[in-house]
Amino acid sequence: MxxxxxxxxxxxxGRTEVLRDISLSLEKxxxxxxxxxxxxxxxxxxxxLNFLExxxxxxxxxxxxxxxxxxxxxxxxQRESELRRKRLxxxxxxxxxxxxxxxxxxxxxxxxxxxxxxxxxxxxxDKAAVRKxxxxxxxxxxxxxxxxxxxKNYPHxxxxxxxxxxxxxxxxxxxxxxxxxDEPTSALDPELTGEVLRVIRDLADQNTTMIIVTxxxxxxxxxxxxxxxxxxxxxxxxxxxxxVFCNPKEERTRRFLSRFMEE
Amino acid sequence: MTFAEQLPIVxxxxxxGFLQTLRLFFVTLLGAIPLGLLxxxxxxxxxxxxxxxxxxxxxxxxxxxxxxxxxxxxYFPGLVWKNNIWGSGESGRFLAASVAFIINYACYFxxxxxxxxxxxxxxxxxxxxxxxxxRTQIFFRVKLLQMxxxxxxxxxxxxxxxxxxTSLARIIALQEIxxxxxxxxxxxxxxxxxxxPLFFTGIYYLAANGILTLLFSRLEKKLSFFRA
Numbered sequence: 002m003x004x005x006x007x008x009x010x011x012x013x014x015g016r017t018e019v020l021r022d023i024s025l026s027l028e029k030x031x032x033x034x035x036x037x038x039x040x041x042x043x044x045x046x047x048x049x050l051n052f053l054e055x056x057x058x059x060x061x062x063x064x065x066x067x068x069x070x071x072x073x074x075x076x077x078x079q080r081e082s083e084l085r086r087k088r089l090x091x092x093x094x095x096x097x098x099x100x101x102x103x104x105x106x107x108x109x110x111x112x113x114x115x116x117x118x119x120x121x122x123x124x125x126x127d128k129a130a131v132r133k134x135x136x137x138x139x140x141x142x143x144x145x146x147x148x149x150x151x152x153k154n155y156p157h158x159x160x161x162x163x164x165x166x167x168x169x170x171x172x173x174x175x176x177x178x179x180x181x182x183d184e185p186t187s188a189l190d191p192e193l194t195g196e197v198l199r200v201i202r203d204l205a206d207q208n209t210t211m212i213i214v215t216x217x218x219x220x221x222x223x224x225x226x227x228x229x230x231x232x233x234x235x236x237x238x239x240x241x242x243x244x245v246f247c248n249p250k251e252e253r254t255r256r257f258l259s260r261f262m263e264e
Numbered sequence: 265m266t267f268a269e270q271l272p273i274v275x276x277x278x279x280x281g282f283l284q285t286l287r288l289f290f291v292t293l294l295g296a297i298p299l300g301l302l303x304x305x306x307x308x309x310x311x312x313x314x315x316x317x318x319x320x321x322x323x324x325x326x327x328x329x330x331x332x333x334x335x336x337x338x339y340f341p342g343l344v345w346k347n348n349i350w351g352s353g354e355s356g357r358f359l360a361a362s363v364a365f366i367i368n369y370a371c372y373f374x375x376x377x378x379x380x381x382x383x384x385x386x387x388x389x390x391x392x393x394x395x396x397x398x399r400t401q402i403f404f405r406v407k408l409l410q411m412x413x414x415x416x417x418x419x420x421x422x423x424x425x426x427x428x429x430t431s432l433a434r435i436i437a438l439q440e441i442x443x444x445x446x447x448x449x450x451x452x453x454x455x456x457x458x459x460x461p462l463f464f465t466g467i468y469y470l471a472a473n474g475i476l477t478l479l480f481s482r483l484e485k486k487l488s489f490f491r492a
Contacts, residue, residue, distance in 0.1 A: 051394050052393075086396075088396055091394070097387055099390065100391075101392075101406050102410065102491055102492050103489075113392075113397055155489065155491075156490075157490065175396065
């Protein structure tokens with residue numbers, strides 16, 4: 002069963018149509034790569050899924066539950082708490098990490114989970130136990146990211162690659178159904194992209210459901226179960242990575258890919 | 265009277281005046297920082313009416329002399345409603361001066377805070393939202409400390425200015441240190457025509473601002489554990 006279904010999403014900023022009638026679906030445990038040139042709407046699509054932007058029209062469903070249904074007008078009155086709950090279906094890793102600078106690597110991973118735990122009955126009964134459990138969980142995630150000796154470091158003491166791995170651990174901490182990456186290696190020095198791509202690949206091997214917007218074509222081809230090529234706000238072509246990369250049907254896809262292959 | 269005889273009398277009087285100066289300083293600080301934060305949040309609010317109103321208030325308060333504001337706040341209620349809401353004597357003057365100083369400094373602080381909050385990259389808020397945090401949580405747990413760090417130098421400037429600005433309250437005869445020093449120019453406690461007590465008040469201001477400067481550099485060091 003599809004964990005994510007997106008139907009007919011459109012979005013405009015002023016007179017520019019950024020997304021035009023986007024529909025897609027993603028199976029649980031699968032990885033979807035979104036490729037396309039700058040300005041094709043990839044990032045806006047991810048931001049819509051994470052409710053950082055509100056689509057003008059369309060439906061988003063996670064596990065069959067409709068998160069967003071706006072036939073035409075924007076419904077700004079959606080209750081904040083409802084929105085927050087729905088957001089938690091998704092995790093988002095940003096291009097520029099956006100770690101909280103005044104928290105250590107461990108603190109960054111713990112913060113949101115602890116704030117969420119404060120609303121629970123369990124927290125009222127035994128704070129120390131809940132805190133301990135959350136910290137253990139966060140430590141485990143950082144170890145998984147290969148950062149066992151970096152837990153007490155602040156973001157400015159870490160390399161870009163380490164920062165991005167902390168950001169991935171932070172996004173995983175809340176156990177999202179779908180983890181989204183917005184060009185996770187674009188802000189990194191070339192020699193640091195490898196370590197980040199490696200942990201994403203590990204996550205794919207563990208059947209984490211992911212959507213990855215990327216310019217790393219080889220990575221998209223190897224890791225993804227499904228590829229979408231976007232152009233001017235539309236899904237131009239989608240399908241099996243081997244098909245899309247080796248045997249593109251659309252002229253625009255072919256032109257885009259050839260530009261990358263030359264590099 | 266010799267200088268040696270004058271000195272203890274003058275110091276006692278200046279100390280009393282300086283105590284009033286410090287009182288006004290601390291009351292202003294305690295009132296203006298939270299009020300300034302509220303005003304800064306208001307000027308960034310989505311409510312257009314609130315935003316417009318506060319912008320006008322900030323313009324008026326920053327655009328006119330504090331001395332005039334002191335006079336208006338102190339005398340206006342009595343002139344218009346024939347009712348001195350501040351109460352009589354030194355405590356009444358102190359209350360009026362506190363209100364004028366708090367409003368004036370809150371407006372200056374609010375602009376500094378607004379600059380500090382707006383200098384925080386949008387990605388910080390977005391990261392918090394994606395992690396299911398409320399806007400209040402994001403403000404207090406993520407943005408506030410970053411804002412404090414970035415506004416520390418301009419705020420320390422304002423606070424040092426505040427120490428000296430308290431002397432403006434003399435215009436409504438608040439008995440702060442300049443008022444105390446000036447009294448000896450005419451005649452007070454058997455000393456008359458002495459201007460040196462007024463010069464001497466400078467040492468009090470210097471000492472207070474020396475301590476504040478040290479305090480702020482310590483605070484800056486404390487917040488150097490992270491980089492925004």
